[in-house]
Every structure is written in C-alpha cells, then in structure tokens.
Amino acid sequence: MIFLRWFLLIPIAFFLGCSVDDELPSDTAELFEKAVTLFNDKSYRQSEVFFAQAMLVFEQRGAQATMAEIAGYLGRISLELSEFRNAIDQLEGGIKYAKQANDYREEMKLQSYLGHVYREMGEYEDAIRSYRTVHALAVAFNDGETVAQTDYSIATTLFYDGKYERAKESCESALSYYRSRSNDEKLGATLWLLGEIHTRQARYAEALNILNQAESVADRSSDPLLVPRIKMSIGRMYRINGNSSVALQHFREATNVLRSKKGGRQYEVVLLFEIANVYYDAGQYENAKRFYTDANTIARALGDRISENYLYLYAFRCNEKLAQIDQTPANAERVAKAYRQLAPRFAELQYRSGEAIAYAKAGMLYETAGMLTTAREMYLQATSLFEEQDGEYRVPELHDPYVREIGIKQDDVYERLATTLMQLRSPGEALAILEKAQTNTYQAQLRISEFEVRHPQLKDDVAQMRKLLRDARQMEVELSALLAFRQRGSASQRINELRAKVVKGKSDIQKLTAKIVSLHPNYEPLTKGTATKLVEIQSHIPRGTVVVKFLPTNGQLVIFALSRTRFEIKVSPIQKRQLSGMMEEYKRLLQDPRVYAGSAGEASVPVMTRFAKLSTQLYDHLIRPVEPLIERNLVIITDKTFEGFPLHALERQEPNGVKYLIEMTNVDYLPSLSSLKYKTATSLRIRDIVAAGNPLGKNWSIDYELRDIRSFYKEANIVIGMEASWENIRRMRGDVLQLSTEFVQDENGRPWGSVVLADGQTPEREEMLPFGFLAGMNTFPVVYLSNQIGSGTGLTSVHALLLRMNGTSDVFFNAWSADRKAAKFFSEFFFTYLSNGLAPGDAYRQALLNLIKTREVNHPRSWAQFFHYGVG
Numbered sequence: 001m002i003f004l005r006w007f008l009l010i011p012i013a014f015f016l017g018c019s020v021d022d023e024l025p026s027d028t029a030e031l032f033e034k035a036v037t038l039f040n041d042k043s044y045r046q047s048e049v050f051f052a053q054a055m056l057v058f059e060q061r062g063a064q065a066t067m068a069e070i071a072g073y074l075g076r077i078s079l080e081l082s083e084f085r086n087a088i089d090q091l092e093g094g095i096k097y098a099k100q101a102n103d104y105r106e107e108m109k110l111q112s113y114l115g116h117v118y119r120e121m122g123e124y125e126d127a128i129r130s131y132r133t134v135h136a137l138a139v140a141f142n143d144g145e146t147v148a149q150t151d152y153s154i155a156t157t158l159f160y161d162g163k164y165e166r167a168k169e170s171c172e173s174a175l176s177y178y179r180s181r182s183n184d185e186k187l188g189a190t191l192w193l194l195g196e197i198h199t200r201q202a203r204y205a206e207a208l209n210i211l212n213q214a215e216s217v218a219d220r221s222s223d224p225l226l227v228p229r230i231k232m233s234i235g236r237m238y239r240i241n242g243n244s245s246v247a248l249q250h251f252r253e254a255t256n257v258l259r260s261k262k263g264g265r266q267y268e269v270v271l272l273f274e275i276a277n278v279y280y281d282a283g284q285y286e287n288a289k290r291f292y293t294d295a296n297t298i299a300r301a302l303g304d305r306i307s308e309n310y311l312y313l314y315a316f317r318c319n320e321k322l323a324q325i326d327q328t329p330a331n332a333e334r335v336a337k338a339y340r341q342l343a344p345r346f347a348e349l350q351y352r353s354g355e356a357i358a359y360a361k362a363g364m365l366y367e368t369a370g371m372l373t374t375a376r377e378m379y380l381q382a383t384s385l386f387e388e389q390d391g392e393y394r395v396p397e398l399h400d401p402y403v404r405e406i407g408i409k410q411d412d413v414y415e416r417l418a419t420t421l422m423q424l425r426s427p428g429e430a431l432a433i434l435e436k437a438q439t440n441t442y443q444a445q446l447r448i449s450e451f452e453v454r455h456p457q458l459k460d461d462v463a464q465m466r467k468l469l470r471d472a473r474q475m476e477v478e479l480s481a482l483l484a485f486r487q488r489g490s491a492s493q494r495i496n497e498l499r500a501k502v503v504k505g506k507s508d509i510q511k512l513t514a515k516i517v518s519l520h521p522n523y524e525p526l527t528k529g530t531a532t533k534l535v536e537i538q539s540h541i542p543r544g545t546v547v548v549k550f551l552p553t554n555g556q557l558v559i560f561a562l563s564r565t566r567f568e569i570k571v572s573p574i575q576k577r578q579l580s581g582m583m584e585e586y587k588r589l590l591q592d593p594r595v596y597a598g599s600a601g602e603a604s605v606p607v608m609t610r611f612a613k614l615s616t617q618l619y620d621h622l623i624r625p626v627e628p629l630i631e632r633n634l635v636i637i638t639d640k641t642f643e644g645f646p647l648h649a650l651e652r653q654e655p656n657g658v659k660y661l662i663e664m665t666n667v668d669y670l671p672s673l674s675s676l677k678y679k680t681a682t683s684l685r686i687r688d689i690v691a692a693g694n695p696l697g698k699n700w701s702i703d704y705e706l707r708d709i710r711s712f713y714k715e716a717n718i719v720i721g722m723e724a725s726w727e728n729i730r731r732m733r734g735d736v737l738q739l740s741t742e743f744v745q746d747e748n749g750r751p752w753g754s755v756v757l758a759d760g761q762t763p764e765r766e767e768m769l770p771f772g773f774l775a776g777m778n779t780f781p782v783v784y785l786s787n788q789i790g791s792g793t794g795l796t797s798v799h800a801l802l803l804r805m806n807g808t809s810d811v812f813f814n815a816w817s818a819d820r821k822a823a824k825f826f827s828e829f830f831f832t833y834l835s836n837g838l839a840p841g842d843a844y845r846q847a848l849l850n851l852i853k854t855r856e857v858n859h860p861r862s863w864a865q866f867f868h869y870g871v872g
Contacts, residue, residue, distance in 0.1 A: 028054060028057045028058070031050055031053060031054045031057075032050075032051075032054045032066075032070070034050050035047050035050035035051040035054060035070075035073070036073070038050060039051075039073055039076075039077065042080075044077045044080050044081055045081075047073070047077060048074065048077050051070050051073050051074050051077070052074070054070060055067060055070045055071075055074075058070065064097040064098070064100045064101035064103075065097070065098070065101040065103045065106065067094070067097040068094045068095070068097035068098035068101060068103060068106045068107075068110065069094075069106060070094075071090050071091065071093050071094025071097060071110065072091065072094050072106070072109060072110050072113060074090045074094075075087045075088075075090040075091035075094065075110070075113055075114070075117070076113060078090060079113070079116065079117050079120065082393075082478055082481035082482050083478065084117055084120065084121050084474060084477065084478050084481070085474055085475075085478065087113075087117045088114065088117055088118075091110050091113050091114040091117065092114065094106075094110045095107055095110045095111060095114070098110055104137055104141060107137065108134045108137050108138060108143075108146060111130050111131075111133045111134045111137075112130070112131070112134050112149075112150065112153065114130045115127045115128075115130035115131040115134070115153060115157070116153075118130060119153075119156075119157050119160070121393075121474065121477050122160075122393075122394070122477065123474075124157050124158075124160060124161040127157045128154060128157055128158070131150050131153050131154045131157065132154070134146065134150045135147060135150045135151070135154070138150060144177060145177075147173075147177070148173070148174045148177035148178060148186070149174075151170045151171070151173045151174035151177075152170070152171070152174040152186070152189075152190055152193070154167075154170040155167045155168070155169075155170035155171035155174065155190075155193060155197075156193060158170065159171075159193065159196065159197055159200070160396045162200075164197050164200050164201050165201075167197050168194065168197050168198075168201075171190060171193055171194045171197060172194065174186075174190050175187070175190045175191065175194060178190055184217045184218075184220040184221060185220070185221040185222060185223060185226075187217050188214050188215075188217045188218035188220075188221050188223075188226055188230070189214075189221070189223065189226055191210055191211070191213050191214035191217070192211065192214045192218075192226065192229060192230050192233060194210050195207045195208075195210040195211035195214060195230075195233055196233060198210060199233070199236070199237065199240075204237060204240060204241060207237055208234065208237045211230055211233050211234045211237065212234070214230045215227070215230045215231070215234065218230050224261045224263055224264060225258075225263075225264045225267060227254070227257050228254040228255070228257045228258045228264060228267055228271070229254075229267065231250045231251070231253050231254035231257070232250070232251065232254045232267070232270065232271055232274060234250050235247045235248070235249075235250030235251040235254065235274060236274065238250065239274075239277070239278060239281070244278050244281060244282060247274075247278055248275060248278050251271050251274045251275045251278070252275065254267075254271050255268055255271045255272065255275070258271070265298055265301075265302055266302060266304065266307075266398055267398075268295075268298060269295045269298050269299045269302070269304065269307050269311075269398070270295075270307075270397075270398060270401055272291050272292075272294050272295035272298070273291070273292065273295050273311065273314070273401065273402070273405075274401075275291045276288045276289075276290075276291035276292045276295065276314065277405060279291065280314075280317075280318065280321075283321075285318040285321045285322050286318070286322070288314075288318050289315050289318035289319070292311050292314045292315045292318065293311075293315055295307070295311050296308055296311035296312060296315065299311060302485075303485045303486030303487050304398070304484070304485060305345075305348075305349055305483070305484055305485065305486060306349060306351055306354065306394065306398075306399050306484050307398060307399065307402070309342060309345045309346050309349070309351075309354055310354060310399070310402035311402075312342055312345070313339070313342055313354075313357065313358060313361070313402075313406070314402075314405075314406075316335070316338045316339055316342065316361075317361070317406075319335060319338065320335045320361075320365070323335050329369045329370065329371055331369075332365045332366060332368065332369035332371065333366075333369075333371075335365055336361075336362040336365040336366055336378075337362075339358045339359070339361045339362040339365070340358070340359070340362050340378075342358045343355045343358040343359055343362075343381075346358060348483065349392075349480060349483040349484050350391070350392055350393075350476060350479050350480040350483055351392050351393075351394075351480060351483075351484070352385040352386070352388050352389040352392055353385070353386065353389040353392060353403065355385050356381070356382040356383075356385035356386045356389065356410075356413070357382070357403070357406055357408050359378045359379070359381040359382040359385070360378065360379065360382040360408050360413045360416075361406075361408070362378045363375045363376075363377075363378030363379045363382060363413075363416065363417075363420075364416070366378060367416065367420060372420055372423055372424050373424065375420050376417065376420050376421065376424060379413055379416055379417035379420060380417065382413045382417075383410070383413055383414055383417055383433070383436075383437075386410040386413065387440050389410075390444065390473055390476075391472065391473040391474075391475075391476025391477055391480065392476065392477065392480045393477050393478075393480035393481035393484050394484075410437075410440075411437060411640070414433060414434065414436075414437035415551070415553065417430075417433050418430040418431075418433045418434050418551055419551070419553045419554075419555075419558075421433065422551075422553075422558060422569075427560065427567070427569050428534045428567065430551070430558075430560075431534060431549060431560045431673075432533070432534060434549060434551060434560075434639075435549075435672060435673045435674060438637075438639055438671075438672045438673075439524070439525060439672060439674060441640075442525040442671070442672065442798065442801060443525055443526070443527075445798060446525055446526055451770065451772025451773065451774075451775040451776070451802065452772070452773060452775050452776030453523070453526075453775065453776075454775065454776060454777075454778075454779070454806060454807075455520055455522075455523070457519060457520070458516055458519060458520050458523060461512060461515060461516055462516065462523055462526055464512060465509070465512050465513070465516060465526060465527055466526065468505060468508055468509050468512065469509065471505060472502060472505040472506060472509060475498055475501050475502050475505065476502055478498055479495065479498040479499065479502060482494065482495055482498070483495065509527075512527070513527040520679065521674075521677045521678060521679065522678045522679055522804070522805045522806075522807065523805060524674060525674075525801065525805065526805075534562075534567065536677065537562065537673050537674070537676055537677070538562055538563070538564055538565070538567070539564070540676040540677050541562060541563060541564045541635075541676060541871075542564070542633070542871060542872055543564055544631040544632035544633060545563065545564070545631070545632065545633040545634075545635060545871060545872065546561055546562065546563050546626065546629045546630055546631065546633070546634055546635070547561070547562045547563070547635045547636075547637065547670075547673070547676070548560065548561050548562075548626055548634065548635070548636055548637065549562075549637040549673065550622070550639075550641070550642065552574075552575075552576035552579050552580070552641060553575075553576055554575055554576055554577075555575065556571050556572060556573055556574065556575070557571065557572040557573075557574050557576075557579060557621060557622070558570075558571055559571065559572065559622075559625055559626055561626045561629050563629065566629070568629065570625035570626055571625065572620075572621040572622070572625055574621045579621065580641065582614055582617065582618055583618065583641075583642075583645055585610075585614060586611070586614045586615065586618060586645075587644075587645065589607060589610065589611040589614070590611070590646075590860060590861050590864070591816070591861060592607060592611075594607045594608070595607055595608050595611045595859075595861075596859040596860075596861040596862070597859075612651070612658075615649070615650050615651040615658075615860075616650075616651050616652070616653045616658065618650050619650040619651055619652050619653075619661065620653075622647060622650065623647070623650060623652070623661060624652070630664075630665050631665075632665065632666060632872075633665065633666040633668065633841075633871070633872055634661075634665050634666065634667050634668070635668045635669070635670055635871055636667070636668070636669050636670070637669075637670055637671075637672065637673055638669055638670070638671060638797045643796055643797060644796065644815040644816070646815070646860065646864035646865075646867070647661065647667065648660070648661050648662040648667035648848070648864065648867075649661070649662065649860040649863075649864035652664070660852065660860075662845060662848050662849070662852075663849065663852070666841055666842070666845050666872065667845075667868075668841060668868050668869070668870055668871055668872070669797065669800075669867055669868065669869050670800075670869060670870075670871070671797040671798065671800055671801040671804070671869065672801070675801065675804055676871070678804050678805065678807075679807065680781070680804060680807050680808060680809035681779050681780075681781040681807045681808065681809060682781050682809050683735040683781045683782070685837070686735045686736055686782070686834045686835070686840075687713075687735055688713075688715070688717075688733070688734035688735045688736075689709055689713045689715075689716035689717070689734055689735065689736045689738070689831075690716070690717045690719075690729075690732045690733075690734040690736065690737045690738070690780070691706040691709050691716060691717070691718050691719070691737070691738040691739075691740070692706075692718075692719045692720070692723075692724040692728070692729055692732075692737070692738070692739055692740070692741075693706055693720065693724055693738070693739060693740030693741045693786070694706070694720050694721060694724065694740060694741070694789075695721065695722075695724045695725075695741055695756055695757050695758035695766045696721070696758075696764050696765075696766055697720065697721030697722065697763065697764060698764070699789060701820050701824065702720075702740050702786075702788065702789070702820075703720050703721075704824075705740065705823065705824050705827050705828075706718050706720060706738065706740060707720075708824075708827070708828060709738070709827070709831055711831075712831045712832060712834070712835040713831070713835060717732065717734065719732075721758060721763070721764075722758045722759075722760065722761075722762070722763050722764075722765075723758065723760075724741070724757055724758045725757055725758045725759060725760030726757050726760070726767075726769055726773060727760050728760065729757070729777055730773075730776055730777045730778070731778070732777070732778065733778045733780075734780055735780065735781055735782060736780060736781070736782040736783075736784070736834070736840075737777075737780040737782070737783045737784070738783075738784045738786060738827070739755075739783070739784070739785050739786065740786040740788065740789075740823075741755060741756050741757065741786075741787070741789060742755075742756040742787060742789040742794070743755055743756075743771065743785065743787045743794035743795050743799075744756065744768065744794050745793070745794045752770065752771035752772055752798060752799055752802060753770075753771055753794050754768040754769060754770055754771060755768070755769055755770075755771050755773070755774065756768055756789070757769060771799060771802070772802060774802065774803065774806070775802055775803075775805065775806045777806075779806055779807035779808060780808055781808060781809050781810065781840075782808070782809065782810045782812075782840045783803050783808050783810070783811050783812070784811075784812040784813070784827075784830070785799065785811070785812070785813040785814075786813070786814060786823055786827070787813065787814055787817060788814070788817050788820055788823045793815075793816055793817075795813040795814065795815060796815070797869065799811070799813065800813070800869035804869065804870075809840075809870055810840040810841060810844075810868065810869070810870035811868075811869040811870060812830075812840075812844060812866065812867065812868055812869075813866075813867060813869075814865040814866055814867070815865055815867055816865050817865070818857075818861050818862045818865050819857075819862065821856055821857055821862075822851065822857040822862040822863060822865070825850070825851055825854060825856075825857055826847050826848075826851060826863070826866055829846065829847035829850045829851065830843050830844060830847040831843075832847075833846045833847060839872060840868075840870065841868055841870055841871070841872045842872075844866070844868045845868075847866075848863050848866065851863035
C-alpha cells in the first residue's frame with residue numbers, strides 16, 4: 001500500500017518538513033523537480049524515493065493538488081514496474097486528493113492513468129469504467145480534446161475485449177473530432193484502429209479502404225511506429241484475400257521503415273512472423289522456419305520471452321510439416337517431444353495459454369498417429385491449463401497474433417479430448433469433460449459480472465470468494481508480467497513473494513469453494529469447483545425423463561442420453577460442419593418472410609419446401625436416435641452450438657404427415673448438467689402472480705396482456721409504467737413473475753446484458769440495469785421473461801442459469817421476437833393452464849400446442865421462440 005511506503009519514510013520527511021513557515025521549503029521544490037527528472041529519465045526506483053519523500057512534506061502542508069500530481073507519478077512508476085495493484089492504490093488515493101482540491105483536470109488525468117492500469121492487466125470492464133468517468137468530466141467541462149482521447153482509449157479497450165461494434169462507435173466519435181481539427185497524427189492512428197476493428201468483423205473491403213486512408217495521412221505523423229503498423233495491417237488484409245505477393249511486399253516495406261528509423265524492434269518481431277506465415281501458407285516451410293528463427297533471435301535479444309517461446313513453437317510447426325513424409329508413431333513422438341519440451345518454458349512465465357497450446361499440439365500429433373492414451377494425457381494437460389489462463393499477462397498487439405494464427409481454442413481442445421475419450425471407450429469421462437467445459441464458460445462470465453447473492457448464509461462467503469478470485473488473478477497477472485520480460489524478471493524477491501501469495505490465495509479459494517458448494521450447490525459456478533460425477537447427476541433426474549447432450553465431431557454426431565438408471569450413447573452419421581451448416585440454414589429460413597408468411601407467392605414454395613426438409617432431416621439426426629428412450633420428458637443440455645436453436649420445433653416424418661417434437665413429448669432445456677442438482681423453489685399450487693413491465697408506459701398491448709392475467713388470477717399484482725421499477729420488483733413475492741420489457745445485450749451489463757426498467761421517479765423515464773440485479777430479488781419459483789419491446793434477441797441460457805442459481809425452478813423466455821400476437825396468445829394460454837392446476841412445464845407445452853392450432857401464429861417462427869429452462 002502507498003501509505004505504508006510513506007510511513008516508512010517518516011524519519012526523512014520529519015527532517016525535510018521541520019519548517020513551519022507558510023512558504024514551502026525551497027529544497028522541497030528541488031526534491032520534486034529531481035523526482036520528475038529521474039522519472040523522465042526512466043530511473044523509476046530512484047524517482048519513486050524522491051516522490052515519496054516529497055509527498056510527506058506536501059501532505060503536512062495539506063497541498064492536495066500537488067499530492068494528487070505526485071500520486072499520479074507514483075502510479076505511473078508502479079505501472080512501469082508491473083506493480084499493478086500498488087498502482088491502483090496510488091491512483092485511487094490521488095483521485096481523492098484531486099477531488100478534495102476541486103482539481104477536475106488532475107482528476108481526469110488520474111482516472112485515465114487508472115484506466116491504463118486496468119487495461120494493462122486485462123481488466124477491461126474496470127478500465128472502461130475509469131474511462132467513462134473521464135469522458136463524463138470532459139464533456140461537462142467542454143474539453144473536446146480529452147473527450148476524443150478518451151473515446152480512443154475506450155475504443156482500444158473494447159477492441160482488445162472483442163467488443164467490436166461498440167469499439168467502432170467510440171472510434172468513429174474520436175475520428176470525427178480529429179478530422180474537424182485536421183490533426184493528422186491522431187487521425188492516422190484512429191483510422192488504423194478503425195481498420196483493425198473492421199478486419200476483426202470480417203468487413204475486409206471496408207477495412208482495406210480505411211487502412212489506405214490511414215496510410216495517406218500517417219506520413220505526416222511524428223509517431224515512427226504508425227506507418228509500419230498500418231502497412232502490417234494492410235499486408236494482413238491482402239493475405240486474408242489470398243494475395244500473398246502484395247502482402248509480402250507490405251510486410252517487407254514495414255520492416256524496412258522500422259529498420260531505417262532504428263526503433264520499434266518489438267514490431268519487427270511481429271512483421272518477421274507475418275512474413276514467415278506467408279511462406280508457410282505457400283508450403284515453403286524451410287523459408288518460413290528461417291523467418292520464424294530470425295524473429296525469435298530479435299525477441300530473445302529484447303527479452304520478450306512470450307514471443308520467443310511462441311516463435312519456437314512455430315519453428316517446430318515447420319518441422320512437423322517437413323516430417324510429414326513419415327507418419328509413423330516414432331516420428332510423431334519425435335516431433336511431439338519438441339512441443340512437450342517447450343511447455344515448461346511457457347510454465348516458467350506463468351503463461352498457461354502458451355503451455356496449453358504446446359500440449360495440445362503434441363496431443364494432435366499423438367491422436368493422428370493413433371496413440372490415443374498419450375493424446376488423452378496431453379489434452380488433459382491442455383484443458384486444465386486453459387482453465388487457469390485468466391491470470392496471465394500479455395501485450396495484445398504483440399502477442400495475440402501468435403494465438404490467432406495457431407487457431408487452437410479452449411473449446412476445440414475440450415472437444416478433441418472428449419472425442420479421444422470416446423475412441424478409448426470412456427463415455428462417462430467424455431461427458432464429464434464436456435460438462436466441465438460448459439461450467440468453465442459460465443465461471444468466466446460470472447467473474448466479470450455484477451449481481452447480488454440473496455442466500456443469507458452464503459452472501460458474505462460468495463462476496464469473499466469473488467474477492468479472493470479477483471485478488472488471485474491480479475497477483476498472477478503481476479507475476480506473469482514480471483516473468484514475461486527478462487529485464488523485469490530480475491526482481492527475484494518480489495517474484496518469490498508473489499508466488500507464495502498466489503499459493504496461499506489458491507488454498508483459501510479451495511477451502512471456501514468446498515464450504516459454498518456443500519451448503520448450496522447452486523453457487524458452484526461462482527467458484528473453482530470440479531466437474532460433477534455422473535452418478536450424482538443421474539440421482540437428480542426425475543423418473544420418466546431422459547437428458548441429452550450433443551457432441552458434434554468431424555466424424556459423427558455423438559449423443560449422450562441419461563436417465564435415472566441408464567446411460568447410453570447414440571451416434572448419427574453427420575459431420576460437425578454439415579450439421580452446423582444445416583442448423584444455420586434452418587435458423588435463417590425460420591426468419592425468412594417467404595417461409596413464415598409466403599410473401600413471395602409461388603416463389604415461396606421452394607424455400608418453404610427446403611425449410612420443411614431441413615426440419616425433418618435435423619430431427620432424424622438429432623432426435624430419432626434417442627426416440628426409443630423418451631418417455632414423458634426430454635431435457636436438452638444447451639451449449640454454444642445449440643444456443644437458441646428450437647429443437648422442440650423439429651418435425652418427424654410420419655406416413656400421414658409430420659408431427660412436431662413438442663407434440664410428442666415435453667421438451668425442456670437446461671444450461672448445464674450440474675444445474676440438475678440446484679436447489680429450487682417449487683409451488684404445488686400456483687396462487688400468487690406478479691407481473692411487471694412496459695416501463696415507459698407507451699405500449700398499450702403489453703399493458704393489456706399483463707392486466708389480462710387477472711382474468712385467471714383476480715388478485716394478481718400488476719405493476720406497469722413508472723411502477724415497474726427495480727425498487728418495487730425486488731421487494732415483491734409470489735409464485736410466478738412475468739417481466740415484460742426489453743432485455744439488451746451490451747458491454748455494460750456483461751455477460752447477461754441489461755434489463756430495462758422504470759426509474760421509479762419520473763413518468764416515461766427508464767433505466768438500464770445489469771440483468772444480474774435480478775439475482776437480488778425474492779425467489780419466484782416460476783419466472784417468465786417476455787422480450788417483445790426491442791429486437792428480442794437478448795435472452796439466452798446464461799440468463800436461465802442465473803435465475804436457477806437464485807432458486808427459480810422454471811424459467812421461460814422468448815429467444816427472439818416474432819410478433820406481439822404470439823406473445824399475447826402464449827401468455828393467455830399459459831396462465832389458463834396454470835390456473836387449471838397444471839405444472840408450469842405442462843402449462844408451457846399445452847400453450848405451445850394451442851399456438852400450433854391457432855392459424856395466426858401456427859408457424860414455428862411464432863411459437864418456437866418460447867423456451868422452457870427447467871425439468872417437467
């Protein structure tokens with residue numbers, strides 16, 4: 001902590017601050033100037049001592065403005081030394097001083113530095129919050145330059161975080177300002193970033209046009225690295241478009257520019273890597289290996305150990321290609337051994353994603369050679385490392401190209417491992433691996449989310465768990481940053497201290513995880529829990545229910561089918577790519593007016609026929625293999641492949657026509673196998689209904705739909721318009737909650753987006769709250785989320801997961817929005833059957849059956865939008 005460091009310097013400060021005159025001692029000003037000089041000379045440790053001494057003197061004088069400035073320098077020093085947590089403490093302290101001094105300019109500067117620290121750590125959400133604060137202050141004081149600079153910082157951060165559409169908005173805002181000021185230097189950098197954003201969105205023509213614009217103004221920039229970076233980006237565009245000769249020309253030109261300026265060698269490493277990739281594409285593996293090796297030599301000289309190790313990996317990849325003449329197990333072992341020996345080099349840096357990729361590459365070689373047991377060992381190593389990669393340091397622009405080029409993703413390795421286990425006839429272990437992959441995805445999403453835990457026994461424990469996980473991650477990032485570059489790695493004492501703290505933190509996390517999961521299994525996704533055992537899962541499956549999980553592979557579709565007493569494996573002869581293509585085409589045609597409305601007249605017949613054929617073909621592949629096992633209920637475990645896909649709307653071909661799956665059995669969904677274990681609230685008899693929505697009070701059809709619930713439940717509590725506020729909803733109790741509003745996917749409420757509610761103070765005024773806030777309301781056994789106001793694409797299985805964690809048994813929502821009429825009919829039928837005593841799942845099914853019989857809404861686009869997450 002910064003205050004502890006100051007306290008240790010009190011003896012020096014007492015000597016320097018003994019004067020009681022109103023004027024500051026002259027030596028204090030000299031002390032400050034000396035500190036600044038040392039800082040500018042990059043003598044950070046010496047500078048830090050002088051700043052800390054000066055801080056004590058200025059603190060005695062109550063000079064908050066100067067104290068804020070010094071805190072800014074100390075924070076930047078800590079950032080340069082990779083002491084990220086100390087940098088945060090210092091900058092937050094400085095912000096307090098700036099506020100006390102009413103120095104808003106210093107406050108903006110410090111908040112911006114704080115955003116840089118969080119961005120350097122990969123804490124992108126926190127970085128955005130700091131930048132948003134700067135942005136708001138700059139707008140308030142009409143500081144256009146700072147607004148534009150902050151827009152650029154926000155765009156860069158969102159770009160690193162993969163939020164490309166939002167990044168583009170901020171980038172274009174900065175671009176507008178710089179064009180109006182004819183600021184070519186910043187204009188070129190902003191155009192370059194916008195071009196990179198378009199490239200990631202696969203908008204290649206627009207990207208190339210923007211990058212060419214950037215190049216035309218970059219020559220007038222004083223930034224020596226801008227032209228080479230732009231040329232590198234243009235080269236990548238030509239490589240993507242298959243024009244390797246022009247790509248190579250741009251990469252070489254960029255390299256020559258860097259060499260002529262005698263700087264930016266870290267970018268020269270990346271450029272040589274890109275040149276090697278062009279040769280690799282062309283099958284010229286010896287030339288590719290030569291350039292990878294040249295890049296490796298420079299990276300090693302710069303002390304960039306991450307780049308160095310990746311470049312070894314790419315050189316080994318060339319060896320792998322050169323050795324493919326002989327595909328014997330002995331040859332596979334020889335090449336794989338190089339990857340295995342590289343893994344510990346990544347481990348020395350706490351760089352787990354690189355270590356995982358090395359093991360995954362070895363596993364692929366063993367799998368190809370038929371050495372499945374060894375491949376399994378390699379994949380297990382890789383997956384366990386991928387699960388811990390969150391706490392590693394990287395420089396996105398310098399290190400991400402290596403990961404993108406190799407193309408090995410965590411999900412792919414899990415799939416390979418599961419496929420290998422199936423070949424080894426270990427289906428139970430394969431299913432457990434798939435479940436672990438799903439749980440890890442949710443854990444990563446929950447870590448960065450804002451939500452409230454209601455469980456009284458565990459509220460403090462879960463808050464402590466989140467803190468421990470955050471602290472452990474930050475310490476690991478610091479440790480990784482120190483080890484990533486040789487010149488930083490000299491701080492051996494600090495490295496050892498961090499290692500000890502990380503070990504202690506992980507031990508504390510394990511103990512708290514065991515306590516939380518034993519008391520309340522619902523909260524396991526908030527912890528670092530282990531995969532659930534198959535037997536434990538089966539004990540929670542109701543009688544008459546079969547649970548299915550799909551594993552598409554490059555050879556076939558594997559279907560895991562579990563009941564309370566049986567575990568069976570079924571296969572379907574369709575490859576992953578073919579299945580994915582059919583599902584995408586089905587979803588596209590589902591929303592095509594020619595299909596659901598026959599808008600093209602006779603021309604609609606071919607596409608309607610194609611849609612019907614896809615429906616029966618997908619049924620044959622996905623459902624028919626498990627048909628003999630289905631009794632009363634089918635539960636489908638979703639994942640990213642099947643997210644929002646309406647399996648309940650698939651059709652079985654029969655002699656006398658077709659029949660939808662939902663017409664044959666109950667069809668439910670769950671976000672994971674583990675969620676079968678969740679403790680949930682149930683109501684044997686639905687009595688108390690709460691319905692809220694239409695926060696602006698302008699959509700009369702929603703008002704009508706909500707008030708119509710009183711036709712079935714006279715005492716239903718209906719809150720509409722200004723009353724549909726969070727303060728009202730969080731206090732309500734009942735058996736059922738229907739929430740009819742807009743659910744929006746945005747980066748501010750990740751991973752669930754935001755829910756739109758009334759602000760509760762002003763008519764026709766709304767506010768967007770993180771969806772995670774709904775975890776803080778009283779538990780409703782049944783929740784129906786109706787997203788019919790906006791685009792209707794903001795609800796997914798992760799929303800159901802959160803509500804089920806909160807104890808809700810049955811979650812209903814629409815995965816897209818078809819039309820208001822379908823929503824009105826669904827609500828009417830649903831509450832009709834609930835009031836007649838049917839269980840929620842049965843009421844849902846009967847509502848869909850009625851929609852199928854209702855001419856106005858009988859196309860799957862209208863009724864298949866409604867999903868049930870629950871069992872029975």
